Amino acid sequence: MSGLPSRPALSRAEVDRDAATRDDPAALAEAWRSARVLVVADGTAVVQEDDRPRLVLLPSDEAPDGERLYLGRDDDGPVFAVAAALPRRMGARPLGLREVGALLDDRDAGLLVHAVGLANWHTAHPSCSRCGAPTEPARGGSVRRCTADGSDHFPRTDPAVIMLVHDGSDRCILGRQAAWPAGRFSTLAGFVEPGESAEQAVAREVLEEVGVVVDDVRYVASQPWPFPSSLMLGFTARCDGDAVPAPADGELAEARWFDRDELRAAGTWGTGRGVQTPSAVSIAWHLITGWLEQG
Numbered sequence: 490m491s492g493l494p495s496r497p498a499l500s501r502a503e504v505d506r507d508a509a510t511r512d513d514p515a516a517l518a519e520a521w522r523s524a525r526v527l528v529v530a531d532g533t534a535v536v537q538e539d540d541r542p543r544l545v546l547l548p549s550d551e552a553p554d555g556e557r558l559y560l561g562r563d564d565d566g567p568v569f570a571v572a573a574a575l576p577r578r579m580g581a582r583p584l585g586l587r588e589v590g591a592l593l594d595d596r597d598a599g600l601l602v603h604a605v606g607l608a609n610w611h612t613a614h615p616s617c618s619r620c621g622a623p624t625e626p627a628r629g630g631s632v633r634r635c636t637a638d639g640s641d642h643f644p645r646t647d648p649a650v651i652m653l654v655h656d657g658s659d660r661c662i663l664g665r666q667a668a669w670p671a672g673r674f675s676t677l678a679g680f681v682e683p684g685e686s687a688e689q690a691v692a693r694e695v696l697e698e699v700g701v702v703v704d705d706v707r708y709v710a711s712q713p714w715p716f717p718s719s720l721m722l723g724f725t726a727r728c729d730g731d732a733v734p735a736p737a738d739g740e741l742a743e744a745r746w747f748d749r750d751e752l753r754a755a756g757t758w759g760t761g762r763g764v765q766t767p768s769a770v771s772i773a774w775h776l777i778t779g780w781l782e783q784g
């Protein structure tokens with residue numbers, strides 16, 4: 490379909506993850522010698538802002554000490570991430586994915602979302618879930634291994650669904666979370682539960698959050714969302730145009746119908762007053778923009 494946004498902002502990675510090198514300690518050591526290194530701290534990295542924002546990558550001999558997480562290689566060679574104090578650079582400053590994820594080019598957006606997600610997981614999983622002993626990184630940081638029983642523990646990803654609910658015509662339902670300021674709206678979303686398909690999760694979450702029954706659930710795209718470890722699975726779903734969204738007690742403070750003209754006139758989060766829709770880094774923006782362009 491022409492005019493649809495091509496890919497969500499954080500789903501543009503183009504670096505080869507090069508899994509073969511992870512399993513070869515000699516190849517990993519060799520890769521490090523010619524590597525560029527992305528330093529990450531608390532979900533941020535140093536971004537140079539002179540023209541288009543771009544990540545500051547250090548030669549490996551200038552990188553700070555820290556666990557070396559192998560991100561893969563591109564035409565310029567290997568890339569690692571190290572979680573450590575951020576380097577200082579003139580004309581550069583620390584920024585996170587929410588701020589700069591949509592502005593970086595494809596390679597940098599992919600490197601930052603990979604590095605942040607992997608670093609989050611290492612920080613949160615210092616010990617073995619079987620026996621409680623400490624774990625340590627292995628295979629270039631792609632797993633953690635128990636120091637007592639040798640078991641391998643793989644990075645955790647939590648599937649979540651996010652859905653634009655529409656009436657098959659010119660209107661859709663968006664909600665406002667209680668913690669958000671007046672006027673800020675987004676698509677409905679929630680985590681997939683054990684034993685549930687993504688499509689079932691879409692229908693259950695919409696019913697739970699706004700009391701509306703949906704059908705014609707269609708997958709659109711997915712996007713990693715490492716806050717701290719989600720994979721957002723984006724859908725559209727249709728409901729009866731006579732449905733009256735009624736926010737259940739809990740996270741949603743408000744939910745209502747919007748038509749395309751109202752959303753086209755709205756600003757994005759953090760801009761102006763009145764109705765605001767999500768910023769371009771989110772898959773919600775991708776879903777809303779794609780739907781607007783179909784009308």
Ligand SMILES: [Zn+2]
Pocket residue numbers: 617618619620621622635636637638639640
């Ligand atoms: Zn163990």
